[in-house]
Amino acid sequence: MARYPSKQLFSTYYAHWIHLYKEGAVRPVTLRKYEKTLDHITQLAPNLHLHELNRASYQALLNKYAQTHERQTVMDFHHHVKAAILDALDDGLLVHDPTRRAVIKGRAPKAKKTKFLSLYQLQLLLRHLHLGSQPSWDWFILVVAKTGLRYAEALALTPADIDREHQIISVTNSWNYKSSTGGFQQTKNPTSVRKIPADWKLIHQLTTLCEGKSADQPIFVPEGKRVFNSTVNDILERYCTQLGIPVISIHGLRHTHASLLLYEGVSIPSVSKRLGHADTTTTEKTYLHIIQELENQDRDKVMKHLSQL
Template sequence: MASITKRGKVWQYRISYYDSDGKRKTINKSGFRTKAEATAEARLTEADLIHGYDLESATTEFRRYFKRWYETTRMPYITERTQYNYRNTMKAIDSYFGTTSIGDISSDEYQMIVADYGKGHSHETTRKFHHHLKACFDYAFRNGVIKKDPTFSAKVVGKQSEKKIKYLSEADMNKLMSQVIETTTLDNTANYILILANATGMRIGEILGLTFDDVDIDGQVISVRQSYDYVLTHKAKATKTESSVRQVKVDKVTCSYLAEIVDDRRSLCKTSDKNVDGFIFINRNTFKPISWTMVNKVLTRHCERAGVPRITTHAFRHTHISYLLNNDVYEQYVSERVGHADTTMIRRVYGHVLDELKAKSDDKVIHLLDIQKSSASH
């Protein structure tokens, strides 16, 4: 039962209760103009306690609650790169929410914060920010800390990023690869990476993470077992997803280039103990995988000399996927080859290609049916 008292010119209430661990707790709130206002608020609070709401946690600063939630439910299970993203989110939380309690954040306030954040960030970055916060609020809601989830139905906005070319046409890619191959020497590690990226659609981190044991030249197979963190740790790490662990078949020409650099780097490593991990695409002087920045610099130079639009290394992945789809390679096979769990990503990102293929298939089916009907009528 709540105790309602007057203190000076204002009214206050005090509620005593036992938490889930059997510890005695109290809730005090003052500042009410009348006894009736204090009584009404106290009754609502008592009802919340009866329904199992964790009112003590609801008064915790959101930034502190988020940090505790992150360290308990996320940090032990995610990569260093993802931890880096969460740390950026926590900086933004500190800036936007300050000392605000988690239980005091309304849907309107949350929407305004997401909208403001989106003014200075891309849509994708804003989406990740919202995703992090939404997961925390959902956890708090399910555990009775808050009565409503302020992120429910929130709209994510963000700056329109500059439109970049995601992939090259088959003709432009052929021109680019001719330029790459013509300038390939064992001193130019980046060229070998570009050749492999073009033939496999592998992520740049997956290529940099390849070791001598991952390559079967005779079987023309590459085993993708790990990735390489070229941004933060500069060490081997787990692949992006479980489905990214896979085997990729490679053509004979690409295998011949792969054999060249594998033989050269393997011989080189016999003269030093620096490359203990057995990485293939290493700098011949440092014995460490070459930097992502260097690969892109080399690629930019090749694009300029070949007279094709400037792209980044990731465009090889898009181009490889588009090339396979345009040549009627089965969607599921393409997804498995590039390490997607299913065809969802293919359908979302390459919908325009699939639409074109559907139109071609429609024409082909109608043509086949016309032939069938024509044969039946004779």
Template structure:
């Protein structure tokens, strides 16, 4: 039975419950009017028999989110996605500490979201997409907490998502002269020790995603027919092994030039000689395994690429990421008049709409040039 009493000018109720260890505990709330205290006490008394009141009174924001991940997310998604959930839990812990879930306010949560948006290791605002993803994870957890009656309201509701806008694809690729300089620079620095230069050249030549590149095995390469089979990726974050391609449409066979064939043959011979001396067997037959028997992460490859682009020999205007090499490959094909259907197949896009959306600015430029050619041809008749 709830206790109703007056504390100063406020009317209060106190109810008792058992925590998960069986210990007797109490919780109280205060109101301006006695009748409000009586009404809410009756509601709380009825709720404690149908909900986990001890959990509501003791669980922190971080504890609830961590338990929620284990219950609903672990083992159901890719390793990378699971890591994002775990990283979100760490963000909650770092910002909220031991704050109880029921005590988090909308203003507290807005401050948390703003803090995440404005602080990153590179001291630049995080992308709006990244902030929205974190908010999406937490919002789903809070919705479940509401259903469990652990929180009374959704404190993520109407949160304002800040962050930088994604860069236009116009700045995510190299001009043809920059690509030529980068190729020259990479060829001059090729070695098994600096295997990222092999990866850079392969990316420029094929437009493959980084996970597809490091997932290549030697049986995937047919030197005689000059083709490469893209049929899997590699988990370069945790190095736990092979994974499926991004989509079913990403499984494909692409043709490569004679120069790319010679590049891969050179890597193959260098790898065989080095591994033989080391007494190491490349059991997974990974193509882009360096002299330390290591698959370089995309972060490591990006650092090598950035250094090359900033070098005096290349001096690129736009410093792109490794994924920008894929865009560069596509831009070269478009500028040479290669059809969209072929580009879709080569890049492993699910359908034409993705290619059109990603490269709309390049295709528009080509269309404008085609228009000029058409008008000129007609005027000369």
């Protein structure tokens, strides 16, 4: 193990680090994020050598990146780079940790699109759907709205995943829609493999929709064809515009599903399990604003109760 500062280019080290530790260990979509980080390092600091990394040079790299990115994106970049730097430190290629006490800057965030619909707005949308006898994007929208599935998870649903007797939808795979050849792939994380209770009406509709179809073939992906999330998002945008409700994405329907459950008093652990989050912390962070609003309502209820004692 080396115990002296390395003089190789930092971009070269980072490329080798990705190959050594990330290839084959993370999902392709995650690997592409690390490769994108490498592209930024190569562009912003092409002549930065590993032994030149100190707090000042590292902060300068972050500052350059922050000029064109929002603060949260800079934070993600920092975490990707820091992981490699800490390994270099452990291997003796660096003497000190240049990421210590780094300051995260960034551009002001853009105005965020609406993430979820109200119950009334969702009801308007679902009543607007054209549900025929064959699988369609309208059916897909209904499934996501009623289950909270991720886009790739809903694409991977097969007739075998619909348990009519127990009214359960099983999530066992996701669909690699970003690949030109498609195909099943692992879910986002181990906890994403789950069984989702569904209402009897949706189960009956899906069972009818799947009649005569192969048990192991995706319900919503035509055989031999590629699908794009922009297709269903365009349909959603058109429907929302026609109805005069906020325009949301297909992922926004997942947020809508979770938000409405929380407002109805469903516990955070139950919502987290239904969404397939790695832990409840993810759920709490994603829906912090709703949780805080519910806590305020709870406080009012407590005060009202105490005043009656």
